[in-house]
Amino acid sequence: MKLKFTFIIAALTIFVVLTGCRTPEKSSGYYNYSVECLGNENNGNIIVKSWGTGRDRNEAEANAEKNALKDIMFKGIRNGKEECGSRPLIVKPNTLENNEVYFNRFFTSTYKKFVAMHREPLLDRTFNPNPRTNKNVAYALTLTVDVSMLKSHLVRDNIID
Known part of the structure; x- marks a missing residue:
């Protein structure tokens, strides 16, 4: 009887240890992907890797382009190679809030002039769909x-000097 009780205690201990050490699964829908510098073309262009989420591929691509521009303008790029520079273009505080109408218009139509898909063969394009969360x-x-x-x-x- 004592051997049976010891075996049950040992089995429960092993079970608790093994399930407690298991890493939880990450839900990519809530992970904040940051823009990463991949290189500088030395002609005023930089190459970045940007993440975007959306209901479909087109919306996710548009959000990735907007995220890249927002990071370059307001945060600076801190990940990846140092060639892109980490300083943001807009350093005045509250510029986004003070020019809300301008930036709403900018990110609905104008932004496409400044960002483009990096030229790569179609099969090598980096589309990594992650597990769907909330249909995104x-x-x-x-x-x-x-x-x-x-x-x-x-x-x-007249947004920057």
Whole structure:
């Protein structure tokens, strides 16, 4: 009887240890993917990897492009190679809030002029669908961003000096 009780205690202990050490599954829908610098083309363009989520592929691609531009303008790119520079284009605080109408219009139509799919063969394009969460899907895109043209556009519109 004592041997049976010892065996049950040992089995329960092993079960608790094994299930307690298991890493929880990550839900990519709630993971915050940050923009990563892949290189500098030395002509005012930089190559970045950006993530976007959406209900379908087109919406996810558009969100990835917008996320890349938002990070370049407001946060700076801190991940990946140092060639892209970590300083944001817009350093004045509250610029987004003070120019809300401008940026709403910018991110609905104008932003497409400054970002493009990096030229790669179609089969090598980086579309990594992640597990669906709340009917959203995440994609990674390799993008070319024309930072010099973006900066001159922001200067012309009196957003930066």
